[in-house]
Amino acid sequence: MTCVFVCIQVYDGPRCDLKGHDNLSTLYLHLPPSLHLTLQKQRIDKTIIRSQVSPQKVTMSLLPGEERVIDMEVYEPVKGPLDLYILMDFSNSMQDDLDNLKKMGTQLAELIKDLSDDFTIGFGKFVDKVVEPQTDMRPSKLAKPWPNSDPPFSFQHVITLTSDERTFTEKLTKERISGNLDAPEGGFDAILQTAVCGIGWRNDSTHLLVFSTESAFHYEADGANVLSGILPRNDEQCHLDTQGKYTMDTKQDYPSVPTLVRLLGNHNIIPIFAVTKYSYSYYEKLQEYFPIAELGILQEDSTNFIALLRSAFAVRMALFERSHPAHTHPHTRIQQNPLCVFQGRFKVRVKANEKAGEGHVCELKKSDRNGEISVKPTTFSADLKINAEVLCQTCKCEQERMKNAPKCSGNGDLVCGTCQCAPGWMGPFCNCSAKLSSNTESTCLGPNMAKPCSDRGQCLCGTCVCDQPDQYEGPYCQFHKLQCPRHRGFLCYDHGSCSMGQCVCAHGWKGQACECPLSNQTCLDTKGGLCNNIGECECGRCKCPDKGLPMTSTCERNVQAQRGMCDGMRSCVQCQAWKTGEKKAKDKCDTCPFKVIMVDKLKENEDVFETCVYRDEDDDCTYQFTVDYSDKQTEKNLEVQGLKKKECPPGSFLWLIPLIMFLMLLLGLLLLCCWKYCACCKAFLALLPCCGKGRMVGFKEDQYMLRQSLLTSDHLDTPLVRTGPPKSTDVVRWKITDNVHRPPSHPLAQVQPDPKQIIPFPLSLRLVRLFSDNLSRQDSRDSELLRREVNDNLNEVYKQIPYAKAVEDTTFRLQRNAGKRKDHTIVDTVLHAPRSSYPDIVQLTEKNVQSGNFQDVKVMPNYYTVATDRGATGAVEFQEGVEMVDVRVPLFIKDEDDDEKRLLLKAVDVPLGIAEIGKRFVNITIIKEHAKSVLTFLQPAYTYSRQDKVANIPISREIIEDGNTQVTYRTRDLTAKDKKDYVAVDGVLPYGPGETQKNVPVSLLELGKGDSLLDTQVKQFVMDLSNPKQGAKLGRYPRTTVTITDQPEVAQMQSKGFSHPVASPGGRLLSPTNVKATATGPRNIRLNWDSLGNSLGYKVKYWIYGDPEADAQVMDVKTTQAELTKLYPYCDYEMKVCGYNALGDGNYSEMVPCQTLEDVPSEPGRLAFNVISPTVTQVSWAEPAEPNGVITAYEVIYTPINEDNKQMGVSKKVKIDNPKKRMLLIENLQSAQTYFYQVRAKNSVGWGPFKDATINLASQPTRPMSIPIIPDIPIVDAEAGEDYDSYLMYSSEVLKSPTGSKRPSVSDEEQVNGRWEQNFLFPGGGGSMSRSANMSSSSYGQSRPSPGVPDTPTRLVFSALGPTALKVSWQEPHCERDVLGYCVLYQLLNGGDVKRINVSSPAENSVVVQDLLPNHSYLFKVKAQSQEGWGPEREGVITIESAVDPNSPLSPMPGSPFTLSTPSAPGPLVFTALSPEALQLSWDKPRKPNGDILGYVVTCEQLHGGGDMRTFQVSGDSAETSLTVPNLRENMPYKFKVQAKTTQGFGPEREGIITIESQEGGKSFSFLYTHTRDGMMMTGMTTQHIETGGMVTRHVTKEVVQRSMQMAGTSSVTKKVERSFYET
DSSP, X not given: OOEEEOOOSXXXXXXXXXXXXXXXXXXXXXXXXXXXEEEEOOOOOTTSOSOEEEOOEEEEEEOTTXXXXXXXXXXXXXXXXXXXXXXXXXXXXXXXXXXXXXXXXXXXXXXXXXXXXXXXXXXXXXXXXXXXXXXXXXXXHHHOSSTTOOOOOSEEEXXXXXXXXXXXXXXXXXXXXXXXXXXXXXXXXXXXXXXXXXXXXXXXXXXXXXXXXXXXXXXXTSTTSTTTOOOSOOOOOOOBOTTSBBSOTTTSOOOOHHHHHHHHHHTTEEEEEEEOTTSHHHHHHHHTTSSSOEEEEOOTTOTTXXXXXXXXXXXXXXXXXXXXXXXXXXXXXXXXXXXXXXXXXEEEEEEEOSEETTEEGGXXXXXXXEEEEEEEETTOSOOEEEEEEEOOOOOGGGTSOBTTOGGGTTSEEEETTEEEEOTTEESTTSOEEHHHHGGGGGGGOOTTOSSGGGGSEEEETTXXXXXXXXXXXXXXXXXXXXXXXXXXXXXXXXXXXXXXXXXXXXXXXXXXTSOEESSOGGGBOTTSSBGGGTSEEETTEEEOOOOSSOBOTTSOBOOTTXXXXXXXXXXXXXXXXXXXXXXXXXHHHTTOSSOEEEESSXXXXXXXXXXXXXXXXXXXXXXXXXXXXXXXXXXXXXXXXXXXXXXXXXXXXXXXXXXXXXXXXXXXHHHHHHHHHOTTHHHHHHHSGGGTTTOEEEESOSEEEEEGGGOOOSEEEEEEEEESOOOSOEEEEEEEESOTTSOTTSTTTTOOOOTTOEEEEEXXXXXXXXXXXXXXXXXXXXHHHHHHHHHHHHXXXXXXXXXXXXXXXXXXXXXSSSGGGTTEEEEEEEEEEEGGGHHHHHHHHHHHHHHTEETTEEEEEEXXXXXXXXXXXXXXXXXXXXXXXXXXXXXXXXXXXXXXXXXXXXXXXXXXSSOEEOSOEEEEEEEOOOOSEEXXXXXXXXEEEGGGOEEEEEEEEEESSOSOEEEEEEEEESSSOBTTTBOOOEEEEEEOTTOOEEEEEEEBOOOOTTHHHHOOSOEEEEEEEEEEETTEEEOSOSEEEEEEESSOOOOOOOOOSSOOOOBOTTSOBOOXXXXXXXXXXXXXXXXXXXXXXXXXXXXXXXXXXXXXGGGOEEEEESSSEEEEOSOOTTOEXXXXXXXXXXXXXXXXXXXXEEEOOOOOOOOOSOOEEEEEETTEEEEXXXXXXXXXXXXXXXXXXXXXBOTTSOBOSOOEEEEEOOTTOOXXXXXXXXXXXXXXXXXXXXXXXXXXXXXXXXXXXXXXXXXOOOSOOOTTSOEEETTSOSSGGGEEEEEOSOOOOTTXXXXXXXXXXXXXXXXXXXXXXXXXXXXXXXXXXXXXXXXXOOOOOOTTSOOOOSEEXXXXXXXXXXXXXXXXXXXXXXXXXXXXXXXXXXXXXXXXXEEOOTTOOEEEEOSOOTTOEEEEEEEEEETTEEOOOEEEEEEEEEOEETTEEEEEXXXXXXXXEOOOOXXXXXXXXXXXXXXEXXXXXXXXXXXXXXXXXXXXXXXXXXXXOEEEEXXXXXXXXXXXXXXXXXXXXXXXXXXEEETTEEEEEEEXXXXXXXXXXXXXXXXXXXXXXXXXXXXXXXXXXXXXXXXXXXXXXXXXXXXXXXXXXXXXXXXEEEEEEEEO
């Protein structure tokens, strides 16, 4: 169809339409014919040694949708001109690479001569931006970062492209290495400069850029981070000085990947990335972005540089087209054939687009409808230029103006139905005066805008007209077209467009920055499954659960570290235990890295990592040993235990070996004589016993008749027997064929299967491993480890089969009747491959079985099974002395089977052994009976309330043939537990004639006291049906899931005594009634409602709470229930239901709300590291983007790793129970050691996936702490024990700056607007609180030591060294004088002698305390001394918990584990004023009381001395305890201490200071709270007025507390809580 335009002035219909419509028969306009003209065409001259194309220039004008074809010829000489530029990483780690490159200078020149007769070669070097953190900015390092090195630089062009190889070699030998800090290098800056600068590239040559490095790369946005602060984007210009150095490295960002692809393409440069294996994965992904690029693995010293370059030069030419930069909208498409030769012809098809975006192409400007297109092979400099234009005719009405037309309000001309306004007028109808438009600026102001149109446009007649519409958009010009979210530096990740400040994603992408693919392809594991069926695919990445084992990116086990453990140790076990094997020589045996412990009985399989069984070649005996490989062990500390007793064959007749050898030699001579002289040799040999005359093998039975309804397995164990002397081994091969009863004329027999169809191939192998009970449980650790090992090795073998997929459904079993191998493990698995590959799979399986190995997995020879959906083949083995084995054959049970089918089992041959086959065939007949009844649950899931007491679960029976039948039912635990949530049932449910439904009652139990608070997990169990009898079979739902809720379901509304109408008088259905919604999972909601009777179906509308109902999704169902799936976890939804009939949709029901259940949270937000020193860092993180519930805890794991990212030491874990404390200070890390950090979050469902990061503190700049370290913020000691229970720490509010300054990095107090402000955290609380009070001249703070006296040590750290030894550490306190030393005092918490340790050196801040009693609490005190005297003490209570000898309770068990524990102080002190002389003090129970609480001791004394100390005894252990304190003095600060008394003694104190200030003669008073150590800062204002009248005195206390809480990790919400206390 041809697009035409209506060319009359007045026309109300659509002006653009298709030719042929009746209303346009006389009005349409034909477009002129197109044009194709060749402007320049020079024939290819093969005498010219350069790339050529013909024709060179073509011009064409095309109608929209028209296509033209151009014949194009190309030519490239074999040794054409070549420009080679080498760009090399000059960081210090490339020193050996540079040395080798210098040695290869001559070889490099010879290589270029071989590749081209006309060549040039150049050289450049790069490191990274000379700015922190990329470069060490210390003056000494800027001058010489490494010995014998040059100063750091970003990029320097060294050798301009030249044909003089001698000059190139001489200059190259003078180069020296440089250096930087971080691992990624700034190579992108160097690549861009080599492309845009004049370094000698020639126009008619092939341009090759060799990029050599061993590190990853920085790219756009790396320079814009907070570390270096380089914000401007790269301007893509040349910035080289006279020495060839890049001058803008610190002034603009790195270029992006699309920028490099575009610039290298514009300059015809082909990149060749020569990288080491450590960074190969980065550049493998980078290579995909270039239309043509080469990638090779460089050896660590670059010795293979020449060979890599030679192979990389043999690149294929690839054709591509590129629009000329001056024209961005040619609106044509190029199609061409691929070009893979140096000379040839091909066709270029050029087609004009009909659409430009959403509109027609003719709606564009004329300049946007034409342009120049360049078509050429990528390696060519010559190209074909196509000047293309899309033709659009001009209408006559454009030439015939209607002056001052009435439609234009007389203020403009009408041109083709559009007004062109006169000066001073505007608007679509020229009815808006420019003079008056300024009065309407208020309508151009958006919310919170100070200037109209965001100061980016003009307000014309109440409408914003943006000054730069190509940059700004929106009703108020408030959106910038480039201010949309970016991902990895790309706007909308190049997968969408920016519109109104948000990304509009292209098809197949989602996310805020279109960074998440809708497809799950990137989450497919090696089996073709999704995240190995244990993880979740989120945003194209697998979120794997924590299984305690290393996993791949697709949640598959990484078994590289565990492979070959048994094989690698067997020789050492042999030589140490029995002096046999290949290392039996003493010098070889001494090299073994472990010692074998010989025991009488080995540990069980579940208690060790691996159990190994081998046969000793020296004596033919079998020996066993175990390997214990726990996380706390290294390779050198493996615990290997060997079984003392070997299993040897009966009887050892070693002395007979020489005699037998002699007799065999004699027998050989006799046989030779007989062969030569005896004519009856054959008959004679047949009579010899050794030849086994008469040994036979065959099947025990020749026919089996089976009924399909009685089958319990899809296999049949068929006995195979052997007769005759069983003195050696016989192997029998067999095969079975399905449906042999069908004649060739049978319709199904004539169907030829597709040979390319992917079908399952079940496989069975026997492993060289004894079977254990753990292997029978699919979820056991042994089963999981062995399954992954078998899968990995089988996949390596079967990857030779074309289009084969990874094996799956791997299980392990025993086969009892298997001869001497009955205790060995048989593995069953399934391989998917094309049907035609069956012979290749059988051949490959036989080959590997006979060799005894599938890669690293040992298998027993002579046993295997390979099956298809139509037949199977395999082999079994008769060992010596075995007379019968079972052949396990598949039965191929399928729904399409005939009522009576036959299978033929055949013993094919005996490939090993001398037995002959007797009974060769077995006929197996399977009779398919038609079911008389179908038994099933009505629904796949049910929900009951605990208040129902009983869950009656219905089981339905569909009667096909009436009679008696029965079925077995049984419940099984999921999250609901037997005898806690319900009572498990099992039994047989009989049905009599005519019975169609019965219920199975299951008793539901009530919650125990406190269960609902402690366990919020959804409770579920399942009920299964099995073993139907008397002709019955199971139907659609053989299993149902029952959910137990704590709240009763809404009662079903039933009409009684009247008929509920379902439709209005007009026939339209009324709204459904009794609509109820129940959350059945984190992503599922079930809806139920009453039936409307005559409806054809129902529509369910659901949407997220807060979203408009217009955005709702609609589901069509035919029943009175609906299952909503793929919802968001822990999210509120709203739902409505309506019925529909032939008249249309009925009325919707009332809105029903429901919240989905919680799910595990996503990974935490970005990890941040605040580096304090090379051994101390603070880790912080953000809340998970998808909490999927209420976060309750976090866990941090950090592990030392090597350069290969493999674990080098023990992983340490820290659990943080307060979800608001998303930071952790880690001390005493190993200097210059790389650590792998992992953080994950937990909610009521469980732990989410890890967020990980790798960092080496030595490579990061040190920065002082910028936030206070406050009480109860976790601080861990990396040198302490192996779990977070092994080290605990006390901290003051401020950590001293590590730079050596005596001034803390954060001040204790700061005066703001006449008020004292101080932030603190509630110990054990969740969130930060700020309280303030009016400053008063009589306010008292915490007393400070005298000038020159040290403060309290700011931190006290305990590290357990053993069950009776501690390391006590502290931090130097603030002091105006030099600290001379320290004193450590300690004693038992319940009393005893005080012991003292003096530390005379101020540089020492730790001591080791020995000979402590296990399971006893100690009180430690540390204080510092200066010339002015001793400072105050820092106290801490600690207990080392360990197992002790029952006969000696003070002696720990040798080798027993030990942990640290500490009692916590009572909760925060709360003061309530009762009068100016009395108050009420209350506190919370300690979180860790260290024993049973017997009571509390409260002391009260005046802060500055004077008066006696008052002591109060408070008994009880309630959660909150209070005490009334009378007889206080006005205007006097008091210090209160609260201490818990437990069965272990007294715990640490909680202190608080209070001052009651009297005003107005005692009629009102101020109540001021002040902070001291181990407590919290509480500064509030309490005012009390006392009114006296008659006999009534009224006290009113009002406390206003302003609390600032962080909600959802972002917004701050302020709440005010008012509490009043009245007393009459």
